[in-house]
Amino acid sequence: MVAAATVLVVAMGLPSTPAAAHDSHEPLLSAMRAEAGTAVGGDGIPGVIARTYKDGVSWTGTGATDAGTPVRNPDSPFRAASITKTFTATTVLQLVAEGRVSLDDDVFGLLGPVLKTNLVAGCNPSTGQCFNPPPGSPPITVRNLLQHSSGVFDYLGDLGVLASAGSSFPNLPDYPAQQLVDEGASHGPQFAPGSGMHYSNTNYVLLGMVIERVTGHPWADEVTRRVIQPLGLTRTVLPGSASTLPTPHDQFFTNYLRPRGLFGHFSRPAADWNPSIGGAAGAVVSTSGDLMTFIRALLTGRLLPPEQLAQMMTDLNPTGAGTPGSQLPGVPCDPARAWPECIVNPAISTVSSGDKATPGYWYASRPWKAVQADYGLGLTRRTITCENGSTVVLYGHNGGGFGSLSYLYSTADGSHALVLNMNGDWPLWELYSLNGMLAAEFCTT
Numbered sequence: 511m512v513a514a515a516t517v518l519v520v521a522m523g524l525p526s527t528p529a530a531a532h533d534s535h536e537p538l539l540s541a542m543r544a545e546a547g548t549a550v551g552g553d554g555i556p557g558v559i560a561r562t563y564k565d566g567v568s569w570t571g572t573g574a575t576d577a578g579t580p581v582r583n584p585d586s587p588f589r590a591a592s593i594t595k596t597f598t599a600t601t602v603l604q605l606v607a608e609g610r611v612s613l614d615d616d617v618f619g620l621l622g623p624v625l626k627t628n629l630v631a632g633c634n635p636s637t638g639q640c641f642n643p644p645p646g647s648p649p650i651t652v653r654n655l656l657q658h659s660s661g662v663f664d665y666l667g668d669l670g671v672l673a674s675a676g677s678s679f680p681n682l683p684d685y686p687a688q689q690l691v692d693e694g695a696s697h698g699p700q701f702a703p704g705s706g707m708h709y710s711n712t713n714y715v716l717l718g719m720v721i722e723r724v725t726g727h728p729w730a731d732e733v734t735r736r737v738i739q740p741l742g743l744t745r746t747v748l749p750g751s752a753s754t755l756p757t758p759h760d761q762f763f764t765n766y767l768r769p770r771g772l773f774g775h776f777s778r779p780a781a782d783w784n785p786s787i788g789g790a791a792g793a794v795v796s797t798s799g800d801l802m803t804f805i806r807a808l809l810t811g812r813l814l815p816p817e818q819l820a821q822m823m824t825d826l827n828p829t830g831a832g833t834p835g836s837q838l839p840g841v842p843c844d845p846a847r848a849w850p851e852c853i854v855n856p857a858i859s860t861v862s863s864g865d866k867a868t869p870g871y872w873y874a875s876r877p878w879k880a881v882q883a884d885y886g887l888g889l890t891r892r893t894i895t896c897e898n899g900s901t902v903v904l905y906g907h908n909g910g911g912f913g914s915l916s917y918l919y920s921t922a923d924g925s926h927a928l929v930l931n932m933n934g935d936w937p938l939w940e941l942y943s944l945n946g947m948l949a950a951e952f953c954t955t
Contacts, residue, residue: 535562537950538928539571556763557582561798561929562951563806570798586760587745587797588931589785590916591909594748594794595714599656599888600808601733602717603818606652611724613656613821613887616649617716620723624688624716625650625662625695641695647702652720654703655713656887657827663697664710665690666787675787679764679912682784684751690715690789707827707885711791718790729790741807746796751786755795762913762933780913780935792911798929801918805906809924822887823905823922878949892919894945896953904952908944910935917944919952926952 542558559582560571570584605611611620618625625641641662654660665671671693675682694712701708718729725732730748738746747756755762764780785793796804807813814822879895886905894902906919906927915935920927928951930944 535569535571535951537954538562538947541947541950542571557760557933559584559586559588559798559929559931560947561802562927563802564926568802582760582933583758585745585797585799586758587756587795588760588762588916588933589755589909589911589914590794590796590801590918590931591788591792591911591914592711593796593801593907593909593916593918594788594790594792596808596888596907596918597733597737597794597804598714598717598721598729598790599822600813601721601729601736602652602656603814603822603887604736605721605724607815607818611652611720613651613653613825615652617652617655617660617720618649620652620720621716624691624719641698647699648704650703652717653825653887655717655720657825657885658707658709658713659704659827660710660713660716661699661701661703661706661708662710662712662716663694663700664708665694665712665715668693668697671787679778680753680780680783682753682787684784685786685789687715687719687789690787691719709885711788714791715789721790730793737804737813741800741803741812743796743800743803746794746800746804748793749785749795750793751784753782753784755781760933764912764935783912785911788911792909798931801916801929802927805918805920805927805929806924809905809920809922822889823891824886826884826886826891878945878953881945881948892945892948894949894953896949898953900953902949902952904948917948919948921952928952 538560542560557572561584562569572582572584602611606613650660650662655662671690691712694710694715700706721727721729721732730750733748737743738748745756759781761779762781764778785795808819811819813819879897879899881895882893884891884893888907889905890907892904892906894904896902903922904919905922906917909916909918913933913935915932917928917930928948930947
């Protein structure tokens with residue numbers, strides 16, 4: 511239960527006068543101001559929403575780049591993008607708990623030749639490959655899809671998909687799930703299942719197909735029935751191909767389509783566009799309040815039995831499964847970890863790194879040294895090494911799409927959580943920005 515609630519609205523381009531009740535959030539506000547106001551060429555993010563929960567107390571902070579930009583509404587809906595993956599994974603794990611599917615089930619056995627259709631049609635002519643796993647490879651399992659160890663290529667890495675989306679934006683076409691899977695499969699397997707890590711939206715589109723095959727219902731209906739409705743998430747929707755964001759909503763802007771290598775305000779309005787390109791991997795629309803309810807309900811056991819929740823949090827992508835080039839030079843992280851997201855704060859680190867030449871707004875004053883990310887079954891685990899050497903372990907997910915960047919993270923017991931949304935998609939060195947804001951909230955309180 512929320513024991514107390516406070517709301518603070520701050521214009522980020524201006525100095526704020528912190529009240530005593532808000533002192534504990536000043537580090538987070540400072541990080542938010544830095545993100546909004548110090549990007550290259552003054553090209554700051556238009557606005558940020560932050561919502562925190564700690565030991566029964568809720569707080570929201572909102573703001574804009576300068577006094578002339580509308581301050582954001584903390585209850586505005588936004589496109590939460592890949593946070594959808596945690597909703598989809600929760601639904602799959604409920605089906606696992608019910609005995610209707612197993613984490614070790616062969617995806618081909620469940621879906622038939624959904625990937626092998628590319629052996630006949632749909633091959634990518636630029637690569638000359640179709641999806642044909644190496645001889646002797648183990649089957650792709652449901653677990654592989656959940657933890658991105660399947661080796662199936664991310665369809666958003668396909669130049670044809672990107673060109674189609676870019677040329678038609680904001681009037682994106684409908685992208686049926688099979689089309690997205692075909693685009694990913696046409697690049698062939700990246701590695702044998704279980705032997706690598708490749709973050710791939712195709713995995714979660716396939717999981718949506720698994721949900722539909724097992725239940726006989728559209729994946730979005732099952733997520734709504736099993737997760738959204740029981741939690742009373744009245745502002746959360748899975749819109750299919752509906753382009754219009756629920757109203758009232760804030761303004762959103764994208765710079766994804768600006769010329770490469772150029773800085774400045776090339777942003778375009780990005781509130782309304784067809785989200786079917788995300789599907790079960792990235793279509794959800796929600797609010798900071800609904801996402802806070804969701805992550806706390808998930809981690810406190812309201813959505814999954816203890817066994818499946820533990821699997822979600824601890825069944826990490828296999829150690830020793832790093833793909834070539836995944837280890838960043840000079841980063842003092844466990845070399846056996848699979849994911850390349852092991853990042854130091856170069857402004858306060860003695861680690862030698864070629865990245866030090868990049869802009870200096872990586873929150874040198876923020877209390878973090880390094881952050882390592884691992885991927886479980888639809889949850890990211892982030893281990894923050896704070897400035898004093900202590901560590902904080904968080905669970906949640908990022909989400910990024912046209913006009914919106916979102917972050918949802920909590921301690922393992924749900925007692926301290928943070929939701930962030932930016933209504934622009936162009937912060938340079940995004941992960942450094944994210945780590946700075948997470949550390950500002952969790953390392954200093």
